[in-house]
Amino acid sequence: MSKERVSRRQFLSYTLTGVGGFMAAGMLMPMVRFAVDPVLKADAGGDFIATPQKVADITEEPIRVDFSYKQKDAWYESEVTETAWVYRDEAGKIVALSPVCKHLGCTVNFGGDKEHPDQFFCPCHYGRYTKDGTNVPGTPPLAPLDVYPYKEKDGFLYLGKAEPRKEA
Amino acid sequence: MKWIPQEVETYLSAKEYVDTALVPLYFVSTGAEMKQSAEAAEFITLLSSHLERQFTGRIVLFPPFTYLINDDSEKVLDDLKNWENTILKAEFKHIFYLTSDINWRTKEDKVSGSIIWVPSIPLEQMNDSQKLKMIDSQAKQLLALFTNKWNEKR
Structure with a gap:
């Protein structure tokens, strides 16, 4: 016990500071939490979905890979099926392209046009993309096809969320 | 484009590229054929989407x-023609109707759109991946x- 007596004035100011501090903290904590929330949030693009495609079976010829996952739309949960065109490029790297046409969202097919069997073809407005997904100038699409990030796990291909490519 | 506000908005801004209307035809009945009508509706819904x-x-x-x-087929046909005229007025060049009701086969030449008749397949026994394959091949x-x-x- 110290010899100095705590005066009434000091006691009151200590308690007020303490209580005020708690109240301020109570207000500030949620604010800080909200401010940093986007940082703490798990990356939505980090969800990889399993596909039935074996990695070893991927060749240089693009193949169609269908995969599905559950999507919640308001209160209705539905099964969504997505498709990817998967192949290996010259360097042996796996490329997974989204089949959604960048023009108005039709589904493109590889080799869908007889005159251009090594290109992706959109039947709606005759848009074309080269094998690496680059849009052919002079056809309606203005951007290259989106690319899926991928992972290999237990020999199977896992795909993330399709991302638009930076370069045009 | 689906019949939802966002996509209708896309349609309105890209009208010159979108020239085709797809109209599913559902028949509704009660009693003994009620289940059949529901099966057909499920099938046509999945196929059209x-x-x-x-x-x-x-x-x-x-x-x-x-x-x-059970409705008078002439009346139904008139109603559909009314839809057709409205759709054609809205700058659509092609109309497709998707149905699994066989009665439409005899009326193919009475409408200017194309009637696509597909026999309905009961999907209730299938699991999701079978369903998907089925619909995809159709x-x-x-x-x-x-x-x-x-x-x-x-």
Whole structure:
């Protein structure tokens, strides 16, 4: 016990500071939490979905890979099926392209046009993309096809969320 | 494009590219045929949404034209023609109707749109991946109908 007596004035100011501090903290904590929330949030693009495609079976010829996952739309949960065109490029790297046409969202097919069997073809407005997904100038699409990030796990291909490519 | 506000907005801003309307035809009945009508509706719904996925940028998937199976067929036909005129006025060049009601087969030449009749397949016993495969193979066969029609007037 110290010899100095705590005066009434000091006691009151200590308690007020303490209580005020708690109240301020109570207000500030949620604010800080909200401010940093986007940082703490798990990356939505980090969800990889399993596909039935074996990695070893991927060749240089693009193949169609269908995969599905559950999507919640308001209160209705539905099964969504997505498709990817998967192949290996010259360097042996796996490329997974989204089949959604960048023009108005039709589904493109590889080799869908007889005159251009090594290109992706959109039947709606005759848009074309080269094998690496680059849009052919002079056809309606203005951007290259989106690319899926991928992972290999237990020999199977896992795909993330399709991302638009930076370069045009 | 689906019949939802965001996609209708896309349609309105890209009208010159979207020239085809897809209208599913649902028949409704009660009693003994009620289940059959529900099966047909499920099948047509899945098939039409799959077609819409393939041709998002050129097709508007309309809400289904629904009629009672016991209704006078002339009246139903008149109603459909009324839809057709409205759709054609809205700058659509092609109309496709998707149905599994066999009665439409005899009326193919009475409407200017193309009636696509597909026999309905009961899907209730299948799991999701079987369903998907089934619908996918059905849709694939129909894709050519659309592209051929578009190529006619290319």
